[in-house]
Amino acid sequence: MKRDVRIALYQPDIAGNTGTILRFAACMGLAVDIVEPAGFDLSDRNLRRAGMDYLEMAALTRHVDWDSFEQWRLGATRRLVLLTTAATLPYTDFAFAKGDVLLFGRESAGAPDKVHEAADARLLIPMPGGGRSLNVALSVAMVAGEAMRQIS
C-alpha cells in the first residue's frame, strides 16, 4: 500500500530553503526527494543553520539526476504533481492521493520543459495580492498541508 505524499525538490539552489523544508518534512513525518545537482552540498552552513538537528530526523533520498529520479518514481507508480506558477488549476481544487510526489522547482528557474511534460498534474498557488512567485519553502508548507488535510 502507498504511504503518504512525498516532497520533491528539483535542483534546489538555496541551502537555507532546503534546510527549512527538511525541518518541516521531519516534523510532519514526510519524506523528501532531492533531484541533483543541487547548488550546495549537505555540509553547507546555511542548510545546517536552517535545518538544525532536524536534519538527522529527515527521511531524505538524493537522486543523482532527473532520469534516475524518474526511474525510481515510475517503478514505484507514484503520480508526479508539479507546483508551478505556469499552472491554472488551484492546488485547493485538486484531489491529492496517497503516494503523490509533490515536486517544487528551483528557486532561480522553476522546472524545465521535460519536467512539465512528465507531470501528471500541474498546480498553482493563487496569489491574489500579485507578485511573481512565493518562496519555495512556503509553497511546500501550503501544498503539503493541504495534501495531508485531504488524505488523513
Ligand SMILES: C[S@@+](CC[C@H](N)C(=O)[O-])C[C@H]1O[C@@H](n2cnc3c(N)ncnc32)[C@H](O)[C@@H]1O
Ligand atoms: C521561487 S519559485 C521559482 C520562480 C521561478 N523564477 C519560476 O519562474 O518558476 C520556486 C518554486 O516554488 C513553487 N512556487 C512558488 N510560487 C508558486 C505559486 N504561486 N504556484 C505554484 N508554485 C509556486 C514552484 O514549485 C516554483 O518552481
